[in-house]
Amino acid sequence: MTDFEYSVYQALLLIPKGRVVTYALVASMIGREGSQRAVGNALHKNPDPDRYPCYKVVSGEGKLAEHFALGIEEQRRRLEDDGIRVVDYRVDLGQYLWHGEGNGTDN
DNA sequence: AAAGTGACGGCCG
C-alpha cells in the first residue's frame, strides 16, 4: 500500500470508541486537508475492516457509507455496538464527531 | 505523461 493509504488506516486506530469522523476530518488528521476524496478511495481498499475500523468514518452529513465493504447494515450495527445512536443511517455529528487528540475517556 | 476513476463535499435549482 502507499504511504498515504497507510496513514489513513493508522488514523482510524486513533478514533476513540463511541466516536466517529468524516472523510474530510481524516484527511486533515493525516495532514492532507482537502483530499477527502482520496481518503474514500483508501478506505475502499481497506485490507482488513476488522483491523481498521473504517466503519467509524461517515460523510460530512453524518450519513453512513453506502458502499461499505461489509454492507451498510453491518456498519450501522458496529456503530450502535459502540454506543452510537444511528437514526435513518445517520449519526449526530454534533454529539459523536471526534476532533483531535482527545482522551475519549467518556466513551 | 495524460486521462480515467471514485467509501467526498460544496453549490444551485
Added chain:
DNA sequence: CCGGCCGCCACTT
C-alpha cells in the same frame, strides 16, 4: 430534501 454539476486528490491504466 434530493438530484445534478463541478472541483478536489491520490491512484491506476
